Every structure is written in structure tokens, then in C-alpha cells.
Amino acid sequence: LERSGAGSCELGEYFTGSECCPMCPAGLRVLKHCTAYSSTTCIPCVEGTYTVHPNGLTHCILCKQCDRGANLVTEVACTYTRNTVCGCQPEHFCSSLGLEGCELCQPYTVCGPGTMVKERGNKTKDNVCEVCPPGTSSTASMSETCTPRLRPEEQDPSPALPVPAIIAVVVSIVSLAVAAAVTYIWQRRKRKSFVPRKYQECDCKGRGQALMSTEEKEAQTAVPVQEVGADPEETRTE
Numbered sequence: 433l434e435r436s437g438a439g440s441c442e443l444g445e446y447f448t449g450s451e452c453c454p455m456c457p458a459g460l461r462v463l464k465h466c467t468a469y470s471s472t473t474c475i476p477c478v479e480g481t482y483t484v485h486p487n488g489l490t491h492c493i494l495c496k497q498c499d500r501g502a503n504l505v506t507e508v509a510c511t512y513t514r515n516t517v518c519g520c521q522p523e524h525f526c527s528s529l530g531l532e533g534c535e536l537c538q539p540y541t542v543c544g545p546g547t548m549v550k551e552r553g554n555k556t557k558d559n560v561c562e563v564c565p566p567g568t569s570s571t572a573s574m575s576e577t578c579t580p581r582l583r584p585e586e587q588d589p590s591p592a593l594p595v596p597a598i599i600a601v602v603v604s605i606v607s608l609a610v611a612a613a614v615t616y617i618w619q620r621r622k623r624k625s626f627v628p629r630k631y632q633e634c635d636c637k638g639r640g641q642a643l644m645s646t647e648e649k650e651a652q653t654a655v656p657v658q659e660v661g662a663d664p665e666e667t668r669t670e
Contacts, residue, residue, distance in 0.1 A: 446488025455486040459512035462490050477512045484513060496532065503537035519555070526556045548575045 441452035453466035456474035461483060464473035477483055481492035495510030498518035507519030520526050520537035528536035543549050543561035548570055551560035564570055564578035 444486060448488065453488065455488050456483070458483050458485055458487075461492045462488055480510065482510060482512050482515055484515070502535065503539070504534060507533065525553050525558055527558075529556060542573050543575070544573050545569075545571050545575075548578050 441447045444455055445452040446455050447453075448465045451466055451468070453462075453472045456462050456472060459482065460474040460476050462472055463475045464470075466472045472488075477492035480495050482495060483489060483492050492512075493515070496516040496518065498504040498506045498516065500521075503521045503524045504518040505521050506516060508514070508517035510516040515532050517533040519534055524537040524539050526534035526536070527538045528534065538558070540553050541559045541561060543559060546569060547561045547563050549559060550562040553559040559574075567581055568578035569581050570578045
């Protein structure tokens with residue numbers, strides 16, 4: 433239909449040249465404008481493009497690509513009638529939200545030791561950390577609560593051994609000590625009884641040699657003895 437301008441077109445029409453043409457539905461685009469004798473010719477958008485509303489566009493809109501450099505991932509894929517919706521990578525929250533989804537994500541703040549989590553973050557909000565109150569502490573990251581600090585005298589650096597284990601250790605030590613003492617005493621007694629006998633044998637041997645020498649000398653120097661009987665003629669020499 434011929435109109436004087438875009439403002440004169442009715443709802444659902446678009447102005448082109450001197451005509452008000454019917455719009456193409458969402459998901460389609462204009463292939464050929466209408467004429468005085470024909471209506472608008474529409475065709476579907478190709479993959480990777482879309483149109484959301486009825487339109488008079490001759491080209492469909494390109495689908496948005498989620499920028500991984502901005503920590504974005506595809507949350508809802510693009511269709512012929514809807515643009516891509518981007519979300520955040522795991523452990524991230526959206527710090528910049530646009531009309532068609534998130535545009536920038538940042539990692540959650542980690543509440544380290546000495547702090548606790550006051551409020552956990554969500555898709556659009558960061559974690560809120562709080563310093564532990566005086567006299568309390570936390571040793572792990574992302575602790576939900578802080579615990580009272582132990583005084584030095586209350587700290588137990590090593591876990592206590594069970595009573596049966598302690599008894600077994602003591603008995604083993606005592607047994608080893610007794611065995612060592614018995615072995616030591618036995619060796620000393622054996623040494624004392626062995627050494628004098630050795631020297632005694634040597635002395636006896638020496639004495640025996642000395643005795644034999646003396647007997648040999650006496651035999652060499654022996655003087656014949658005369659025995660006197662009743663008859664002088666029966667005298668004999670030994």
C-alpha cells in the first residue's frame with residue numbers, strides 16, 4: 433500500500449520506498465518487498481542467524497558468540513527466533529549483565545584461612561568474606577565458621593597413643609633391657625672362669641717341665657748306696 437511515510441504504516445507493516453509492506457514473522461526475513469500487486473516475500477533465517485520479532489529486515493541477525501576470554505560459556509544455544517544466552521564458567525559469577533545475558537564473568541573470591549564465609553555467592557553475586565572475631569581462627573579456605581584458638585598449653589601436637597600400645601612398648605623395652613643385662617653378666621662370668629684356667633694350665637705345664645728337669649738332674653747325680661747286711665760278703669751296689 434502506498435503511504436507518505438513510515439509513520440503512516442499500520443501495526444505489523446514496515447515502510448520501504450513509497451510502500452507499507454507486511455512484516456515477516458520472527459525467524460524469517462524479507463526476500464522481496466511488496467508491490468502494488470504482491471505481498472512481501474519472506475524466507476527463514478539460516479543457521480547461526482535469527483530474528484526475534486516480526487520485521488522488515490532483508491538479513492537475519494548473527495547469533496552472539498560467548499567470549500571465553502570474558503569467562504563466558506553458552507548457557508542457551510541460539511535458534512532462528514532467539515539469540516544465544518551466555519553464562520559463566522564454573523566458580524565464576526556475572527559481574528556485567530546485559531539485556532541478552534551476561535557479558536563478563538569474574539571468579540569467586542576465596543575466603544582464605546583466618547576468615548569465614550559470611551554469604552555465599554550466586555550467578556550474579558560474589559562471595560562475601562568476614563575476618564574471624566578476636567580469639568578465633570580458621571585453618572581452611574571457605575570455612576563456614578571460626579573456631580576458638582587453643583592456648584599453647586592446650587595444644588597437643590601429636591595424637592595420644594592408646595593404652596595397650598603404650599604397655600606393649602614398655603614391656604618390649606624392659607624385655608630388651610633384661611636380656612641385655614643377662615647376656616652381659618653371662619659373658620663376664622665366662623671370661624673370668626676361662627682366663628684363670630688358661631693361666632693355671634700354663635703354670636702347671638711350666639711346673640711339670642721344671643719337675644722333670646729336676647728329676648733328670650737328680651738321676652744324673654745319684655750316688656750308689658751300699659746296703660749292709662748281716663754278712664759282709666753280701667754287700668751289693670745299687
